[in-house]
Amino acid sequence: MKKxxxxxxxxxxxxxxxxxxxxxxxEAIMKRSGYDIEIAKILVRxxxxxxxxxxxxxxxxxxxxxxxxxxxxxxVVEVIGGLEPAKDYILNAIRGKKHVVTANKFLIxxxxxxxxxxxxxxxxxxxxxxxxxxxxxVIHGINESLTANKIEQVxxxxxxxxxxxxxKMTLEGMDFESALKEAQEKGYAEADPTSDVESYDAVxxxxxxxxxxxxxxxxxxxxxxxxxxKIKSKDIEYAKELGYVIKLLSIVxxxxxxxxxxxxxxxIPAIHPLANVNDSFNAxxxxxxxxxxxxxxxxxxxxxxxxxxxxGDIISVLRxxxxxxxxxxxxxxxxxxxxxxxxxxYLRITVKDQPGVLGKITTIFGENQVSILSFIQKPKxxxxxxxxxxxxxxxxxxxxxxxxxIQKLNMVDKIKNVIRxxxxx
Amino acid sequence: MKKxxxxxxxxxxxxxxxxxxxxxxxEAIMKRSGYDIEIAKILVRxxxxxxxxxxxxxxxxxxxxxxxxxxxxxxVVEVIGGLEPAKDYILNAIRGKKHVVTANKFLIxxxxxxxxxxxxxxxxxxxxxxxxxxxxxVIHGINESLTANKIEQVxxxxxxxxxxxxxKMTLEGMDFESALKEAQEKGYAEADPTSDVESYDAVxxxxxxxxxxxxxxxxxxxxxxxxxxKIKSKDIEYAKELGYVIKLLSIVxxxxxxxxxxxxxxxIPAIHPLANVNDSFNAxxxxxxxxxxxxxxxxxxxxxxxxxxxxGDIISVLRxxxxxxxxxxxxxxxxxxxxxxxxxxYLRITVKDQPGVLGKITTIFGENQVSILSFIQKPKxxxxxxxxxxxxxxxxxxxxxxxxxIQKLNMVDKIKNVIRxxxxx
Numbered sequence: 001m002k003k004x005x006x007x008x009x010x011x012x013x014x015x016x017x018x019x020x021x022x023x024x025x026x027e028a029i030m031k032r033s034g035y036d037i038e039i040a041k042i043l044v045r046x047x048x049x050x051x052x053x054x055x056x057x058x059x060x061x062x063x064x065x066x067x068x069x070x071x072x073x074x075x076v077v078e079v080i081g082g083l084e085p086a087k088d089y090i091l092n093a094i095r096g097k098k099h100v101v102t103a104n105k106f107l108i109x110x111x112x113x114x115x116x117x118x119x120x121x122x123x124x125x126x127x128x129x130x131x132x133x134x135x136x137x138v139i140h141g142i143n144e145s146l147t148a149n150k151i152e153q154v155x156x157x158x159x160x161x162x163x164x165x166x167x168k169m170t171l172e173g174m175d176f177e178s179a180l181k182e183a184q185e186k187g188y189a190e191a192d193p194t195s196d197v198e199s200y201d202a203v204x205x206x207x208x209x210x211x212x213x214x215x216x217x218x219x220x221x222x223x224x225x226x227x228x229x230k231i232k233s234k235d236i237e238y239a240k241e242l243g244y245v246i247k248l249l250s251i252v253x254x255x256x257x258x259x260x261x262x263x264x265x266x267x268i269p270a271i272h273p274l275a276n277v278n279d280s281f282n283a284x285x286x287x288x289x290x291x292x293x294x295x296x297x298x299x300x301x302x303x304x305x306x307x308x309x310x311x312g313d314i315i316s317v318l319r320x321x322x323x324x325x326x327x328x329x330x331x332x333x334x335x336x337x338x339x340x341x342x343x344x345x346y347l348r349i350t351v352k353d354q355p356g357v358l359g360k361i362t363t364i365f366g367e368n369q370v371s372i373l374s375f376i377q378k379p380k381x382x383x384x385x386x387x388x389x390x391x392x393x394x395x396x397x398x399x400x401x402x403x404x405x406i407q408k409l410n411m412v413d414k415i416k417n418v419i420r421x422x423x424x425x
Numbered sequence: 426m427k428k429x430x431x432x433x434x435x436x437x438x439x440x441x442x443x444x445x446x447x448x449x450x451x452e453a454i455m456k457r458s459g460y461d462i463e464i465a466k467i468l469v470r471x472x473x474x475x476x477x478x479x480x481x482x483x484x485x486x487x488x489x490x491x492x493x494x495x496x497x498x499x500x501v502v503e504v505i506g507g508l509e510p511a512k513d514y515i516l517n518a519i520r521g522k523k524h525v526v527t528a529n530k531f532l533i534x535x536x537x538x539x540x541x542x543x544x545x546x547x548x549x550x551x552x553x554x555x556x557x558x559x560x561x562x563v564i565h566g567i568n569e570s571l572t573a574n575k576i577e578q579v580x581x582x583x584x585x586x587x588x589x590x591x592x593k594m595t596l597e598g599m600d601f602e603s604a605l606k607e608a609q610e611k612g613y614a615e616a617d618p619t620s621d622v623e624s625y626d627a628v629x630x631x632x633x634x635x636x637x638x639x640x641x642x643x644x645x646x647x648x649x650x651x652x653x654x655k656i657k658s659k660d661i662e663y664a665k666e667l668g669y670v671i672k673l674l675s676i677v678x679x680x681x682x683x684x685x686x687x688x689x690x691x692x693i694p695a696i697h698p699l700a701n702v703n704d705s706f707n708a709x710x711x712x713x714x715x716x717x718x719x720x721x722x723x724x725x726x727x728x729x730x731x732x733x734x735x736x737g738d739i740i741s742v743l744r745x746x747x748x749x750x751x752x753x754x755x756x757x758x759x760x761x762x763x764x765x766x767x768x769x770x771y772l773r774i775t776v777k778d779q780p781g782v783l784g785k786i787t788t789i790f791g792e793n794q795v796s797i798l799s800f801i802q803k804p805k806x807x808x809x810x811x812x813x814x815x816x817x818x819x820x821x822x823x824x825x826x827x828x829x830x831i832q833k834l835n836m837v838d839k840i841k842n843v844i845r846x847x848x849x850x
Contacts, residue, residue: 017715021573021715024714025573025574025575025714025715028575029572029573031754032572033572129570135713135715135716135717135719136719137566137569137570137571140565140569140570141562141570144562144565144569144737144741145554145562145565145566145734145737146562146733146737147454147457147458147736147737147740148446148450148454148732148733148736148737148739148740149450149733150450150453271701271703273698273701273702273722275701276696276698276700276701277698278696281718288560288733289449289450289729290442290446290450290560290729290730290732290733290736291560291723291724291729291730291733291734292560292723292724292727292729292730293706293722293723293724294560294561294721294722294723294724295720295721295722295723296719296720296721296722297698297718297719297720297721297722298716298717298718298719298720299716299717299718299719302717304714304715304716304717305715305716305717307573307715308571308573308574308713308715308716309570309716311572311573311715312569312570312571312572312573314573315572315573316569319748320745320748323744323745323748
């Protein structure tokens with residue numbers, strides 16, 4: 001049995017997951033990989049911290065150089081997260097000709113290009129399966145299983161926190177605030193939930209998927225982004241009436257040679273497989289020109305699921321050391337401007353209960369080339385009635401222009417919400 | 426660019442898919458794999474047959490030896506199906522030190538052990554991703570992505586024909602015969618549908634998944650098998666009332682160190698992700714001790730989806746020639762006997778509308794340690810009423826004994842159906 005020594009940078013949730021998996025599944029992993037994987041060093045900030053995992057104290061160190069200067073360590077596993085010092089550590093490891101496994105979505109999404117370039121120069125492998133959708137093998141899927149395909153579109157539910165919140169709102173009728181509070185109590189949401197509920201987290205992951213699936217460089221700042229804080233119980237209820245479910249989708253697709261990349265709450269048909277991805281589960285729906293529709297579903301976070309991906313990556317490094325990596329010549333695909341993205345829309349508008357109001361509104365839509373597919377008027381409540389409109393496919397620019405004019409009408413109280421609809425054929 | 430010459434055995438649906446993908450995605454595949462893959466020879470039965478694919482006639486041959494004796498051919502792709510001559514061809518290729526890619530579920534399920542043994546001796550690779558669930562990378566998933574896991578259970582919808590039929594019965598209220606007819610017209614079902622509707626096809630695929638997921642040899646004849654012909658519109662309707670959907674599930678799980686392997690129609694909760702796998706789609710639900718629940722969903726058949734898996738396997742051979750395969754020491758895990766399998770049951774029984782009948786039936790169940798969870802009596806129809814009973818978890822042996830006695834009751838017309846329920850927690 002060949003022995004291999006690895007180091008962990010960080011012993012948070014994912015680090016603990018990696019430790020526990022390598023311990024509890026040791027025998028099976030040895031048998032399958034042919035390697036006895038030993039965690040030789042673990043970088044932590046505080047050696048004396050109370051931990052929920054039993055790790056021999058002599059493995060812990062606060063000095064990263066002890067790891068980088070140890071030639072017997074072959075793989076560095078970065079599970080700290082964030083930009084620095086993670087980036088510095090990873091580049092140090094690469095320059096010391098150590099392979100790297102990382103779960104760091106932010107770093108890969110924003111600095112992946114430099115990291116992969118240096119890794120190629122040094123002849124080492126950088127694996128990052130755990131950076132998107134935890135235990136779901138989506139990176140591997142795109143990089144290995146689907147190599148025969150031109151990928152046409154990737155649509156993901158890749159943030160577990162917001163999916164948990166939207167599920168609670170949909171299935172239990174909770175409002176956003178209560179659902180967020182419950183997510184925080186369960187440990188799914190941070191005390192400051194901004195990164196999840198405002199979709200920053202999903203944007204980084206979509207950036208990584210875009211780069212792989214479309215072999216293009218992308219600046220994540222150019223990905224269109226909307227959060228879920230605007231979703232009200234009323235919208236969830238009306239969506240259900242219309243046969244839809246609201247999900248936070250991360251979408252990238254090629255349209256006339258350009259890429260649409262966007263993250264926003266979306267109404268999707270209740271019978272689509274993505275509509276039944278509930279709680280904190282993640283799923284990625286991929287369309288390839290050969291494979292057709294493919295969906296990968298599973299746990300997008302948690303110490304063991306994410307640890308599963310990290311340990312899978314470690315084994316993959318050991319087995320594939322001599323394999324030339326899949327070659328991708330990244331281009332710089334042009335992105336579709338937000339106002340040029342075509343979509344159906346759900347609109348909820350409160351208006352005074354006066355004759356003629358619908359006529360004025362639909363006239364404005366008509367003038368802006370927005371055509372209405374369906375319309376429901378809701379019973380009066382506190383002087384106003386709610387109009388729920390569903391449009392045909394239309395450009396975002398036309399919707400925005402229409403809504404500007406509609407907002408100015410005397411009879412109109414408020415544009416309550418605007419949510420995209422994807423019929424996901 | 427390195428050139429590699431391969432041969433196709435067969436030019437049916439899958440063969441055409443492989444040809445078309447290698448042609449239409451040639452550039453992307455070359456870029457990613459670093460290889461220019463050339464189909465050098467295609468074995469067919471009749472060179473002059475009319476084909477829906479344009480292949481230069483000089484590539485076609487009816488003489489398999491032209492392929493086996495050609496040292497410039499590195500990979501043989503077997504897409505004929507069935508036992509012979511496919512087995513003979515594959516062994517010939519292996520003995521000639523050619524790598525093999527096959528889509529042949531029957532052959533791998535029944536003769537895999539010999540094939541892999543000879544391949545190991547000759548130092549060649551045998552890839553078979555397309556043998557289970559077409560374009561879905563389930564073999565790769567189990568073999569590569571989940572190596573860090575002990576797999577605890579695999580539950581699949583792995584026969585597209587029966588899933589299409591059950592979907593039509595469920596969503597459109599068709600009866601079995603009309604749904605089968607439609608499946609035949611669409612080309613999803615064969616003129617003789619036995620292999621699909623009696624679950625032989627699913628049994629082969631479950632055999633392959635069992636071997637990989639549990640690292641055990643298994644004789645597919647020992648897999649418990651039921652077809653879907655017994656499912657009536659009434660059962661579909663009552664399932665819906667109870668909150669269930671009927672699917673043909675292929676199940677393998679480890680229970681107290683033994684394996685349960687079974688293929689049968691099953692009621693599953695309507696909110697489970699597998700319940701929404703409709704039409705001819707396939708899905709495989711895997712539970713790993715690290716990754717938790719994982720589901721892979723996609724096209725289980727069709728020339729391009731299956732071709733996608735085959736071409737992915739070809740590229741994988743080229744990239745992994747030097748990689749030692751994942752090692753699995755197969756054991757011979759003991760199977761749970763059918764009568765010892767525990768499950769909930771749905772029972773539909775027609776009885777005379779007389780007082781005391783329910784008392785007699787429930788007494789018999791009680792005597793056989795079967796406890797009833799719920800009970801619905803349906804309105805009278807032609808002298809009889811239907812009783813729909815749902816049991817708690819119970820052994821199949823106890824159900825069978827109970828039903829034997831119940832059948833003998835004067836008041837009982839007929840045991841109309843017995844369907845297992847899996848609550849898939």
